[in-house]
Amino acid sequence: xxxxLRYIHVLWAxxxxxxxxxxxxxxxxxxxxxTLERGRxxxxxxxxxxxxxxxxxxxxxxxxxxxxAEAKGDDLGLVLQTYPGNTIELKPTEQTPLSALHVNELIxxxxxxxxxxxxxxxxxWSLPRAAPKRRQVACTGTTECCIAGTLVYVQEGxxxxxxxxxxxxxxxxxxxxxxxxxTRQGAQIDESQFEKILDYIDKSV
Numbered sequence: 639x640x641x642x643l644r645y646i647h648v649l650w651a652x653x654x655x656x657x658x659x660x661x662x663x664x665x666x667x668x669x670x671x672x673t674l675e676r677g678r679x680x681x682x683x684x685x686x687x688x689x690x691x692x693x694x695x696x697x698x699x700x701x702x703x704x705x706x707a708e709a710k711g712d713d714l715g716l717v718l719q720t721y722p723g724n725t726i727e728l729k730p731t732e733q734t735p736l737s738a739l740h741v742n743e744l745i746x747x748x749x750x751x752x753x754x755x756x757x758x759x760x761x762x763w764s765l766p767r768a769a770p771k772r773r774q775v776a777c778t779g780t781t782e783c784c785i786a787g788t789l790v791y792v793q794e795g796x797x798x799x800x801x802x803x804x805x806x807x808x809x810x811x812x813x814x815x816x817x818x819x820x821t822r823q824g825a826q827i828d829e830s831q832f833e834k835i836l837d838y839i840d841k842s843v
Contacts, residue, residue, distance in 0.1 A: 648735050651758045656727075662753040663725040670751040676723060683748035690744060694737050699816035701734035703824025706817050726755045733827050735759045 698709035730738035
């Protein structure tokens with residue numbers, strides 16, 4: 639089954655766009671962002687995220703098949719984090735750029751100065767090579783849920799029972815519409831990932 643929806647085309651940034659974005663962010667970091675009352679804007683941004691959580695979750699479901707309920711997530715409570723006040727160039731993965739682009743709209747609505755955050759859609763990872771004014775590059779997958787194991791070690795005495803229960807669980811798992819509460823698994827991110835999974839299955843049989 640293939641997800642039939644084709645909903646948007648995103649323009650990829652070229653080298654000139656990357657250089658312009660980095661230069662603008664550098665200028666902003668030395669200008670209005672340095673003296674701004676940042677806490678007020680951050681609190682407003684947080685409120686906007688909460689107000690728009692349904693739309694953001696829907697964009698995640700459209701982007702990659704993630705269940706919309708899962709995309710909303712749950713509050714963790716107390717977390718420890720450092721926010722040093724840097725300006726940011728953010729490159730979303732090319733397969734799922736929509737939620738990042740919408741978040742940037744909320745950043746603008748929250749009153750942040752222009753170029754504090756620039757979303758730079760790009761294929762691959764050319765941003766680290768753009769402009770010498772950058773001070774740091776962070777490559778992170780904090781939005782990913784990497785729990786798909788490719789190798790399982792099973793004690794010999796329970797192997798047959800483990801296989802039986804695993805097959806039962808796989809057959810009962812509902813794969814379908816990410817917006818349905820009955821769905822337990824949405825679409826794969828792209829055909830390449832789908833074929834990779836099929837290859838793992840073939841090798842394991």
